[in-house]
Amino acid sequence: MTWAQSLKEIVRSGLMIERNRLEPLVALRAAAGVAIVIGLALWAVSPTYAASAAFGAFSAGAATFQRSWRPRKVIALAAGAGLAVSTFLGYLAGAHLVLFLLLLAAWTFLAGMAWAAGPTAGIVATATVGIMLVTVTLPTTVEQALEHAAVIAFGGVVQATLILLFPIRRWGAHRDALADALAAVADYARRLRQDPVAPFDPEPLMTARSAAMLTPWQARHRPAVLHGPRGLAERVRPVVAALADPRIGAPVEGPGRDRARELLGAAARILDSAARSIRRGTPVRTPSEAMEVLRIDEEDEVLEGPARQAAQKLADLLTEVVEIADSGDTHVVSGRTSGGADRPPLVRPTMLQLVPVVLRAMRRELHGDSPVFRHAVRLAAVASLGYLLGTELPLGHGYWVPVTSVMVMRPDFHRTYSRAVARFVGTSVGVGLATGAVELTHPHAYLAGGLAVASAALTYLLMRTGYAASQASTAAYVVFLLGMGGQEWHQTVRDRLLLTLLGGVLAMVAYVIFPAWETPRLRDRLADWLAATGRYAAAVVGGYADPGQHRARVRRALLAGRRAHAAWDEAFERAKREPVRHRGLSPSEAEEAEDAINSSGRAAMLLETHLPERGARPVPEAARFAEALEADTAQAARDVRERRDPDWHRVKEALDAWEGTDSGKDPVVRRGAELLVRALEELTTAVGRTPLERDVESSRQERRAQVEEEEKKEVAGREREAARRPPTEED
Incomplete structure (x- = not known):
């Protein structure tokens, strides 16, 4: 600019x-x-x-x-x-x-x-x-x-x-933060009906988590309704994404896709009702037809495999959301709420602390x-x-x-x-x-x-x-x-x-x-986000190798990734308004790299939806892939900072070794690993091309768009001509 x-x-x-x-x-x-x-x-x-x-x-x-x-x-x-x-x-x-x-x-x-x-x-x-x-x-x-x-x-x-x-x-700001988080997930579910890979802004969830941090006095006086729904919103978000994504969820088209759209629409209406209830402090008015849509018929259900599992999990989570939002404004007693949640609250230091x-x-x-x-x-x-x-x-x-x-x-x-x-x-x-x-x-x-x-x-x-x-x-x-x-x-x-x-x-x-421009620091912010996303994805994949043992690690990595994502978003928005020429990362490169890292984070989120519980059959190949993924993303972060092309040889070798094993055709974890590798390769393409290559690719995209536009005009012209033509005996 x-x-x-x-x-x-x-x-x-x-x-x-x-x-x-x-x-x-x-x-x-x-x-x-x-x-x-x-x-x-x-x-x-x-x-x-x-x-x-x-x-x-x-x-x-x-x-x-x-x-x-x-x-x-x-x-x-x-x-x-x-x-x-x-x-x-x-x-x-x-x-x-x-x-x-x-x-x-x-x-x-x-x-x-x-x-x-x-x-x-x-x-x-x-x-x-x-x-x-x-x-x-x-x-x-x-x-x-x-x-x-x-x-x-x-x-x-x-x-x-x-x-x-x-x-x-009282507690108005906290109510608004929680209601905004539920409303954001509801809007996400609606957008997924039209775009199965729609992006999601985690800012409302981060704000709700900040609001959930309490001092001891607040923990004793907080309304029960503010205790549980935030965690449920966190869990609903990946489930609706897994249900909508055609790669490991509902099929691209057909009865399964129609059923997924119905479930997503019902989820949006229920979450909106819960958000209004929490914001206003009134009872939940859940649409009865939406709750009916969530019923999973064991005999007639058209969804199968991971999509069916996601649908069942979505119905269970939304039922919990309604129950907690409708629990009233009773206070927390000894760290336990009337809604049944007994997890200790997030701790906020007092003013002296x-x-x-x-x-x-x-x-x-x-x-x-x-x-x-x-x-x-x-x-x-x-x-x-x-x-x-x-x-x-x-x-x-x-x-x-x-x-x-x-x-x-x-x-x-x-x-x-x-x-x-x-x-x-x-x-x-x-x-x-x-x-x-x-x-x-x-x-x-x-x-x-x-x-x-x-x-x-x-x-x-x-x-x-x-x-x-x-x-x-x-x-x-x-x-x-x-x-x-x-x-x-x-x-x-x-x-x-x-x-x-x-x-x-x-x-x-x-x-x-004496400025503090963000533009020269964009590569560092991008590298931090890449490394954090890699740790999150590695923790999720590792959960398949050791079922039930990585939940806490996945959660910590997810929160760290969100913080890095928020830091990147803030830096990128500031940089776009600065009158400073970019140094090594143009706006178009930054946007492409952002899309690639978002894709890798989305793939990890889809895998997190189906993490196996304790006692499930482990996937040994996932352990090697997780180690390779964490090592390669850490090295790639250093490469991005130093303007070198990221390399993913460890990840590719681990994925190749996975082929032909018992879990090589797994519809979830193996497919999710492939999506991760594809996203990482897109990142290399985004930050590794020379200026000449970017200009050539841009010209190709413009030419391709022009050709497609001309073809659309030609088809529309033929349709108009056919409409004006008088009907013949053959017609």
Whole structure:
């Protein structure tokens, strides 16, 4: 993508309004927290303290809107504590420029490194930098600094208290995550009716697994309905794929294919019903005709062999889904749910236990090639430089330069640039509207506080509809708040746009000077995904050699493969938006390689569907093939990184040795091994061709498409001519 194309896409995405589901009650509750803090501070102390406390309440409320599976009250308390600490340290060092710059650089670097723990941690940590910079007053004593830090923390306590007293849709995010997973599998089943090898995006299942990780308190209070369906959705997905795939499932056409389509349609309707039930907390309304379709008639069933086994397994799993989804909202007791599942929940560390986890994650990112490390260095440098420029410029309120830079900067190029554009546009609109309101009303402190609360409510309501929309109301909120705190109106508005523009430009220039492009790293991401997929496939095939012994290994390998797949998808999407020429892996090659690895993962998934249980007859040849597969994919990952053609001689030799044995004609495992080898050969073709070979192949494909199109037109012309021709006696 060229710079012109990239900038055009940046402007479009930065100003885009997303049609996400709004949460007006949650927004109203958060705005009420801001109103309580402002009102109490105005009544008991002063407008200056009210403005300071309101910043804490607003930031703590905004933190609860970040995507996290922890209780919102815990996030509000953690955000309030972080804001208080940064405020206290900033007030202490603010009177000494050099000391404050050192503190700002160190604190901002740590905030940037917090992205190693995830987006939520990174965003909340970034907010603490903003509050450190926006110093409404500057205390000169330690006592005053402690007072203002306590006022800031009080805002977080108020937000947490409101969340505790007025819970809105408890476990709502967890319900949505689980319902989305079931709905994704339902959609997959529908698509398989038309395309037996349709792809599946595992992101909803990964999100549901993240939501299923619990702290001890959550494990004791989680509704039973959230305990079992996620694992069932994981098991249904490969079963519907095995049923639809003509290579080891239902035949390509005929009564067997029709029966498979009926089963897939019924599965989709049942999963959708379960998803609606979980999302809304209502009883399951399962279509009776769908349940009737799932009945496997022992005498008249047209499916045979592996397809019949998949159909029976699908019926059993869907029956379990309905039973668990309809189990009600009873709570977990001693780790056991009323739905009958007694597996221990996935463990999530508490906030205190999370500290060493975050430190280890940050330590892993302390190297020059890490996007998180480069982001932290950029953030620290830009914040320090922006603060110096802001203080030297004769515009007043120079802290808006570093605040803008820090709030728009993200570890990747596209989001940094799009947020810079969105912030400038949103700030322009918000400042303009706030200025008009000031000119009309000339507000005193209480009226300014009321306008600030209204702006905060609008910010919370628009939080998930796009950065530009929410930033407009945020800008108005800050204008009203600073005016309430004693700042003159013309000082608040006069130069804000120029300072915001300067901060955005600094953020953009910093990424160009010290970038973290994903395009050069695509081969590494692809190699990681290939190696993880190879380990998963080897674990599955090994399960046929030693029945019942590889379940845990298969599960671990599957989850590792999904993480590698998600990392590849994220990197590839970022790379497509970067104005950087590819180095060794063109977009077309990347797409072909992606298809090949997806094919190998699908073949392994089909094999996983029919893994034998403990005590079944082992397949000795599968052990040799699994060893060869793991060794070859590990070597191929190194070859991809070093731009060599992958070689699969071990796998091919193991497959050839399999021929002629008792299990050589097995309709599942031997056929699945062949599909794996074919997919790996496709990968070699994708990444191993020279540029000339790719151009020739592209020309052949274009020519073949033209010939097919001409043939279709010719056939259509003959059919139209025959339709216009008058009937003859022979007709």
